[in-house]
Amino acid sequence: MYDTIIIGAGMSGLAAGIRLAHFDRRVCILERHYTIGGLNSFYRMGGRDYDVGLHAVTNFSEKGARHGPLAKLLRQLRLRWDDFKLAPQLGSSIRFSDAELNFGNDIALLEAEIRKQFPGQIDNFRRLVASLLDYDDLDGDDPRFTRSSREVLAETISDPLLREMLLCPLMWYGNARERDMDFGQFCIMFRACYLEGFGRPLKGVRLILKHLVRKFRGLGGELKLRSGVSRIHVENGRAVGVVLDDGTELQARRILSSAGAIETMRLCDDITEVDAARAGQLSFIESVSILDCQPRELGFDRTIVFYNDSPEFHWERPENALCDTRTGVICSPNNYAYAPEEGELPDGVIRITTLANHDRWCELNEPQYRAAKLAQYDRAVEASVRFMPDFRSRVIDTDVFTPKTIRRFTWHDNGAVYGAPDKQLDGSTHLENVFLCGTDQGFVGIVGAIVSGISMANRYCLQDP
Ligand SMILES: Cc1cc2nc3c(=O)[nH]c(=O)nc-3n(C[C@H](O)[C@H](O)[C@H](O)COP(=O)(O)OP(=O)(O)OC[C@H]3O[C@@H](n4cnc5c(N)ncnc54)[C@H](O)[C@@H]3O)c2cc1C
Known part of the structure; x- marks a missing residue:
């Protein structure tokens, strides 16, 4: 009998597992995939290493920092700053057709850019920053949390273009809701992206995952890969254990699931029907280009460019198309200030993310799917080179993954990257x-x-002796 079974060996499951193993709880992480990482995993293809999800680790802090979410999570997991070894970004940009704002890991740059491009808005911007909800005090029961960010922004920032530009990166990096964003989530993402900023380990997400899994196993935690949970067995209103895809039964006093809210309910054998419409709809297609040179040699020194080709930012699932390339994220993992002794990435890499419709991708048969991937790669690159130097003649290899790929390897409904729009901030389900x-x-x-993994483990699994 386990104290806790954790469903999923992504970032949250591994973090929760470390907390529990640290306090000598008998804990087992069950992962359906043959590897760890979930939405932020890695793979090797054609002799090259690729990250699935990592553009940037948000909430950057320098070595030695004692405050902020990164410092806090390292303390809670008893990890060292060097275990993540984040190099700071060189600098990022928000590029709309007729306007650009640069920002970095110090809010002063964004402020200076707003003073220059939107002089009439600088005081409003400062007022907005002062009014942000404090990350540490964020509470889902606070009625301000679920207010419309578009409405709150309109009360302070009178220029609609500036509002759209500020929203663009924050929605791209963390908004599960179409068209608008909960103000609480806006505050979290504002701090994560604009106040703290971006970093990345030279070795990518592998380094972070390697340290998480080592720590977990070193503390005696069990990790079972290729061990999908097909059912959560419920008796008298309580979960008593799980049944794996191969029929193995395991018992536990409690279950912590990172599979998603709807996906977890569907596993419970006391539930016959779930409301699938509550699942998230927003998924991405990622087009990766390997270059024969560093992007800086082509005049591209941006870490991330959040682009949008009209004054209004459209954040919604493309209804009748495979993808929507009107907005996107261009990222170069080369453009971080890696320590000189670490060297550089061996290849130039440009990653482009655009919004995609999971159902449209799943309707295609295999030959159509393969052809669509090639066509959408071309479209994504064509859209992006309006906002960066044209790199097409320097491409030596490519890869594309779609919402179908994301779903196939993470089992999230609709391949939704940020999950359901309505979050369950207290982590509770219908089972106690x-x-x-x-x-x-x-x-x-x-x-x-x-x-999330740390706080749910602390709240529900460590309080109970
Ligand atoms: C293309 C892309 C780019 C991204 N870029 C960034 C970025 O630059 N910066 C950033 O901070 N974040 C980024 N993200 C988001 C980030 O990866 C996720 O928010 C985060 O990894 C989610 O972790 P999680 O533990 O909540 O969920 P997941 O990683 O989804 O973990 C859930 C795990 O549960 C497993 N599972 C599901 N069902 C079962 C079952 N029945 N039995 C057993 N196991 C099961 C899944 O296989 C998965 O491993 C990106 C994501 C994608 C897809």
């Missing part, structure tokens, strides 16, 4: 001993998912 962690509990991204 089954709890959510990760994306559908409320926090997204790498840091968010780790924070």
Whole structure:
């Protein structure tokens, strides 16, 4: 009998597992995939290493920092700053057709840019920053949390273009809701992206995952890969254990699930029907280009460019198309200030993310699917080179993954990257001993998912002796 079974070896599941193993709880993480990482995993293809999800780790802090979510999560997991070894970004940009704002890991740059590009708005911007809800005090019961960010922004920032530009990166990096964003989530993402900023380990997400899994196993935690949970067995309103895809039964006093809210309910054998419409709809297609040179040699020194080709930012699932390339994220993992002794990435890499419709991708048969991947790669690159130097003649290899790929390897409904729009901030489910962690509990991204795993483990599994 385990104290806790954790469903999923993504960032949140591994973090929760470390907390529990540290306090000598008998804990087992069950993962359906043959590897760890979930939405933020890695793979090797054609002799090259690729990250699935990592553009940037948000909430950057320098070595030695004692405050902020990154410092806090390292303390909680007893990890060292060097275990993540984040190099700071060189600098990022928000590029709309007729306007650009640069930002970095110090809010002063964004402020200076707003003073220059939107002089009439600088005081309003400062007022907005002063009014942000404090990350540490964020509470889902606070009525301000679920207010419309578009409405709150309109009360302070009178220029609609500036509002759209500020929203663009924050929605791209952490908003599960179409068209608008909960103000609480806006505050979390504002701090994560604009106040703290971006970093990345030279070795990518592998390094972070390697340290998480080592720590977990070193503390005596059990990790079972290729061990999908097909059912959560419920007796008298309590979960008593799980049944794996191969029929093995395991018992536990409680279950922490990072599979998603709807996905977890569907596993419970006391539930016959779930409302699938509550699942998230927003998924991405990622087009990766390997270059024969460093992007800086082509005049591209941006870490991330969040682009949008009209004054209004459209954040919604493309209804009748495979993808929507009107907005996107261009990222170069080369453009971080890696320590000189670490060297550089061996290849130039440009990653482009655009919004995609999971159902449209799943309707295609295999030959159509393969052809669509090639066509959409071309479209994504064509859209992106309006906002960066044209790199097409320097491409030596490519890869594309779609919402179908994301679903196939993470089992999230609709391949939704940020989960359901309505978060369950207290992590509770209809069962008294089954709890959510990760994306559908409320926090997204790498840091968010780790924070979620820690806080749910602390709240529900460590209080109870
Ligand atoms: C293309 C892309 C780019 C991204 N870029 C960034 C970025 O630059 N920065 C950033 O911070 N974040 C980024 N993210 C988001 C980030 O990866 C996620 O928010 C975070 O990893 C979510 O972690 P999680 O633990 O909540 O969920 P997941 O990683 O989804 O973990 C859930 C795990 O549960 C497993 N599972 C599901 N069902 C079962 C079952 N029945 N039995 C057993 N196991 C099961 C899944 O296989 C998965 O491993 C990106 C994501 C994608 C897809």
